[in-house]
Amino acid sequence: MKLSQQEKERYCRQMLMPGWGHEAQVRLKQSRVFIAGAGGLGSPVSIYLAVAGIGDLRICDCGDLELSNLNRQILHDDSRIGWNKALSAKATLERMNPDITVAALQEKITHESVAGLIGSVDLILDCLDNFPTRHIINEYAVNNGIPVIHAGVYGMQGQITFIKAPETPCLWCISAGTPAAVFPIVGATAGVIGCLEALEAIKYLSGVGTNLMNRLLIWDGEKIEFMELPQKKIVDCPVCGHLVSTG
Amino acid sequence: MAKISCKYFVNVLSVTKKDGEILEIPDGLNVEQFLDFISEKYGPEFAKHVYATGTLSGEPFKTPNIYLNKRRIQWVQDFPEGVKTKVKDGDEFWFGLIVGGG
Numbered sequence: 001m002k003l004s005q006q007e008k009e010r011y012c013r014q015m016l017m018p019g020w021g022h023e024a025q026v027r028l029k030q031s032r033v034f035i036a037g038a039g040g041l042g043s044p045v046s047i048y049l050a051v052a053g054i055g056d057l058r059i060c061d062c063g064d065l066e067l068s069n070l071n072r073q074i075l076h077d078d079s080r081i082g083w084n085k086a087l088s089a090k091a092t093l094e095r096m097n098p099d100i101t102v103a104a105l106q107e108k109i110t111h112e113s114v115a116g117l118i119g120s121v122d123l124i125l126d127c128l129d130n131f132p133t134r135h136i137i138n139e140y141a142v143n144n145g146i147p148v149i150h151a152g153v154y155g156m157q158g159q160i161t162f163i164k165a166p167e168t169p170c171l172w173c174i175s176a177g178t179p180a181a182v183f184p185i186v187g188a189t190a191g192v193i194g195c196l197e198a199l200e201a202i203k204y205l206s207g208v209g210t211n212l213m214n215r216l217l218i219w220d221g222e223k224i225e226f227m228e229l230p231q232k233k234i235v236d237c238p239v240c241g242h243l244v245s246t247g
Numbered sequence: 248m249a250k251i252s253c254k255y256f257v258n259v260l261s262v263t264k265k266d267g268e269i270l271e272i273p274d275g276l277n278v279e280q281f282l283d284f285i286s287e288k289y290g291p292e293f294a295k296h297v298y299a300t301g302t303l304s305g306e307p308f309k310t311p312n313i314y315l316n317k318r319r320i321q322w323v324q325d326f327p328e329g330v331k332t333k334v335k336d337g338d339e340f341w342f343g344l345i346v347g348g349g
Binding site for chain 2: 135139174176190
């Protein structure tokens with residue numbers, strides 16, 4: 001696969017990165033990722049993946065845009081209230097970078113639909129707002145050997161980790177979840193964590209840099225502090241316990 | 248009596264109205280008993296954050312949603328007795344650390 005002259009010019013500043021060059025940029029162009037959620041996290045994640053030249057984005061959200069989303073969901077604007085968020089995301093992302101392909105998936109992620117929605121991808125980005133759906137994706141990812149970047153936000157706090165079972169714990173090992181609720185959120189918090197999530201994805205797909213594995217990074221924006229917690233597998237984990245670590 | 252350090256994050260902090268405290272608890276409690284103790288102190292809004300509940304692969308689950316000395320109580324490598332682990336003077340519990348929004 002080659003880069004067009006337009007692509008070489010568009011990506012020239014990141015291609016100056018040590019170890020990047022033409023080869024890493026081609027790897028990004030050849031990559032296919034699944035972005036679960038086109039909301040607060042899904043906005044910065046998908047925007048930065050699009051402008052970095054990830055060739056094939058599959059963005060999934062069954063929700064419709066509401067006015068109360070617009071303090072943080074920067075993929076969308078007032079003119080699109082009532083639109084499905086995945087469709088709105090596709091419109092924004094393809095305008096930002098016409099050299100990539102964006103698929104808008106409007107179906108709800110369930111045990112029945114997950115395989116058809118995600119299919120065969122290089123990476124899954126967790127930009128969801130609830131743990132039940134996260135655990136559906138976690139099971140699919142573990143059973144199909146697909147890495148997941150998990151992130152969550154609340155108020156001015158957020159968290160992120162890179163999951164690649166069996167080299168790392170799976171999501172179930174890290175958390176069984178928190179109660180579903182309408183939660184407070186400052187848009188910039190989703191910006192901080194979403195940008196970290198996008199950078200983790202770009203590093204993994206390009207092969208440049210190392211990933212946040214076996215560590216949960218926690219951001220406290222109120223105190224401007226990052227904290228790290230080492231992560232371990234749960235012995236006999238019901239999701240990833242059957243996998244044998246090669247790490 | 249044992250002195251236990253408790254730290255409260257985000258959604259739990261909104262219930263306790265403070266980000267931490269030292270609690271004095273009766274000697275001899277295990278983790279499960281301590282979680283009952285503190286849930287009774289702060290009531291049902293707090294209690295719903297102490298255990299994660301739901302279904303996994305169609306099976307219901309209920310599991311503690313806390314960190315003890317920066318480790319999950321589910322890690323048998325660290326806590327062979329799980330929730331039956333005795334709480335010791337100076338232990339530190341974190342509540343509400345993991346967030347779920349996106």
